Amino acid sequence: MMSFLLVGLGAAFGGMTRYGLSTFIKGKWPTNFPVATFFINLTGSFLLAFLISSGASETWQLLLGTGFMGGYTTFSTFQVENIELHLKKKTAVMSSYLLLSFGLGLGCAALGLFLGQFV
Template sequence: MGDYNGLALFFVGLGGGFGAILRYSITRLLSAHNGGRFPLATFLINSLGTFCLGFLSGFGAGDAKLLFLGTGMMGGFTTFSTFNHEILRIHGDGHPYHAGLYAVLTLSAGLTLGFLGMAIGYGLSR
């Protein structure tokens, strides 16, 4: 499964589709309850996705699972390009404090939750 082949592409594509649908659904749900200055949905999605990818890595998921869940689903679910765009948009809208807060919180949560997920996954796999 480690080779570049059609089955690998299928797992990545299928996972990516599920991840994108999940991201869209969570964004729609949370956007209805958010004032718009702080992109709560993207923050939560990136934090959860980082934890899940860390968990999969620490747990030692096999190639097919890692392609589907890690590369595909978490790749389609997390939104780093959206994160960057939102920082610039928030700053451009005249809210530099919120832009900075969002950047610091997201990076801190991502590193912390990625480490936590990896540690839990590693612990459960032993």
Template sequence: MMGLWIALGAFFGAICRYGVSRLFATFMTSSFPAATFIVNVIGSFLLGLIVGSGLEGKIALMVTTGFLGSFTTFSTFQLEGLKLWENGERKVAAIYFLLTNVTGIGVAFMGIVLGRSLGS
């Protein structure tokens, strides 16, 4: 039964991920992978928030493993960065790798701190 909760979250996470990608494809002309950057930053913050709040059980698994697991995308992050590098856009690739990691860790930390304050 727990698998169904996770699958439900994953369904909505994938749909939202696709929506963000389409939205950015419509409005962005830069080679910077903004859609992947945004979903990974949002996902890092939300995961930190949930972990910090101490939320557990079915809802937590549905949101963390299900929704955020399919909404965020480490593999696409890696692939897009490598494609930038291979296409000679090394400065953009380096900025993307650095900015995504530093920002992701930073917002995850902020989410944990905020979650702890909300959970207490």
């Protein structure tokens, strides 16, 4: 039961953080490129990998990894934004979004795994 509460609490704060940050970024930098989701997913990739490699306890992994990062990052929004870009015939933006998200996402995760070992 405690595990469910930890995940739920983390997910609530992760979702609120994503919403607040997304609203802030979209207000500051309106563009065709989905900057908010891009930033959120890259930072989430780094932070989750950092947490995992840091040797954090199961409690922290449930609260921050499964909960917070699960609520903070958003694969479904990433997918819908790519479909919307495709439907709007913004092929160059969609292609760069896909390539940068996967490439930099893997890079951020690798950096997080590497740096987390030193904590």
